[in-house]
Amino acid sequence: MQKQRLISWFGCCCLLFSYPIVKSFNQSTLVFGVLPLFYAYVLCLWLLLLLGLYWILKQEDETTK
DSSP states (O other): OHHHHHHHHHHHHHHHTSHHHHHHTOSSOEETTTEEHHHHHHHHHHHHHHHHHHHHHHHHHHHHO
């Protein structure tokens, strides 16, 4: 089950990091007046990727105990 979740998570992240979606966030708009929208999008996706991996791997640890 863990492998299936990891594969589906990888597919979702690849879709969100694909060129057409990333290109739509490549604008000169600032987030909170400081960070360009493109960088905010990439940083938020990176954080979401790590939290999702942690959650998937943590659930597998809890089921094996």
